[in-house]
Amino acid sequence: MSWLTTYVRPKIRNLLGKRDVPDNLWTQCESCSQMIFAADLHKNLNVCPHCGHHMRALVTDRLDWTFDAGSYTRIELPKAPVDPLGFRDQKRYTDRLKDQRAKTHLDESLVVAHGTITGHKAVVAVMAYEFLAGTMGAALGEGIVAAARLAVLQHAPLVVFTASGGARMQEGMISLMQMPRTTIAVQMVRDAGLPYVVVMTNPTTGGVTASFAMLGDIQIAEPNALIGFAGPRVIEQTVRETLPDGFQRSEFLQEHGMLDMVVARKDMRETLGRIIGLLGRQPVADAA
């Protein structure tokens, strides 16, 4: 390091004005290994333009892609107890949370918003895989319950995008108890006669799958998403067999009767809009 790099270069950069250059201009597709220009990838909803592979999406993008442009408002979610167990493995749980909050600019693994989808009112909850692998703790449970309450209050359908590695081990049994809690949230929406639509994205596993994620009136998944209760590694260790190709993927689940449809990201908003419209029983003028 010399004064040229530490002093002169930043000076010149300041003079030229800040340029927002992302760290990675190019991304490699995890599926076909092709290099994709980051801007193109984002424009294509994080779907590989070469092979159609659906990559993970940030919650903020997901909200933009789902709601009609500029129509949504995020709501503040109720706070949950922080680190009720005083959990510590190699790292303190509170430190892990702090790191995640700094890294993701999210409070927790769920974001809830309300707005319109192709003109229909809806409440949408999106799980953030980027936050501790979308694990389910008390905060997520509170968030799902809050989303359900909001849907009932606004008399709007509830749409949940799931993405989760399962339970939040650091919250022990409080985490497990979110399975009945989120199920109660689903029941509240059901009791109010409102549609509950689940969109499963890659990956959705463990306690999330075995509770609110599998209780939708309509079950949708993005293509090739990993969906299951036990993770593939656990299954492999138990049965000591190699798992068949495509096992626990969206198409496999659809074939086995667990999903209504597999929908590409680009068609998601329109599909959700149609479902909400049809289940909402609002008559439309017959086009024919």
Next chain:
Amino acid sequence: MRQFLDFEKPVAELETKIDELRLLSAPPEGGARPAGEANSVQIGDEIAKLQEKADKQLRATYAKLTPWQKVQVARHAQRPHALDYIRTLITDYMPLAGDRSFANDEAVVGGIGRFEGRSVVVVGTERGSDLDTRLKHNFGMARPEGYRKAVRLVELAGRFGLPILSFVDTPGAFPGIDAEARGQAEAIARSIDACLAAPVPILATVIGEGGSGGAIALAAGDRVFMLEHAIYSVITPEACSSILWRDTSQATAAAEALRLTAQDLKHFRLVDEIVPEPLGGAHRDPAAAIRNVGQLLRQALPSLCQLDPSALRAQRREKYLAMGRLGS
């Protein structure tokens, strides 16, 4: 033959000695006592002294079991299992079978019968107690058809207004290719859903190991009881250790961190009551453990049976919604 756990060794040694002395003092077959009266009295004294010491040791050990020791006790092969509770507490028991869509999963047992004369539905996860029965019941690890059978039983109970008693003892839901293909996650979700929606009281007792999703599928009840040395956890300490510590040898630390004992869970108000176990754990005196569970169920059932379905459901919802809410 009594099976001893590692930490029970001092007790085991004392009890072996007692058995040896008993053998010595007993008259040999068809013959007179080899030793005089005085000698046998001495042996008798010695046995009493050793017995007292063994009991003291046992009491001391079981008064402060570590979480990892509790995991071992909860999984003890000689602990009473779901069918033992059902056979003892339920009269006129009639087992029911099948999920009406694929198979009859023996990991989930249940049926109709009477508890204290009252018609009830019982359901439980059964681990089996020897090689044959363990294989038959798949070590208590249910497949989707098991949870679907449970849903059937819960709905049956609802239709006929029968309270439900459930006995939970499972390492977890079976993680197999077939189980996943038939919708393990959906089956568990529906089972939780059915329990929470039931118009009749559900009393769940964790009698041994409450293994994660496979346990809550049958334990989302109005009252949840747990035996003194039972465990109930979101993940096995072994699996938790390999994920968070990246090392399978940290199960002891994981068992502590997970707060999976009945005492911890009562403290967090995730279970309602702890059922006392006989000295040295339920495996030493299964009949006493079963009796204690029966007594608690007997106390809890009548008041719940008085509630009308909507009040019952509302109370149940509130109970679960309060778990993990700030300030509760």
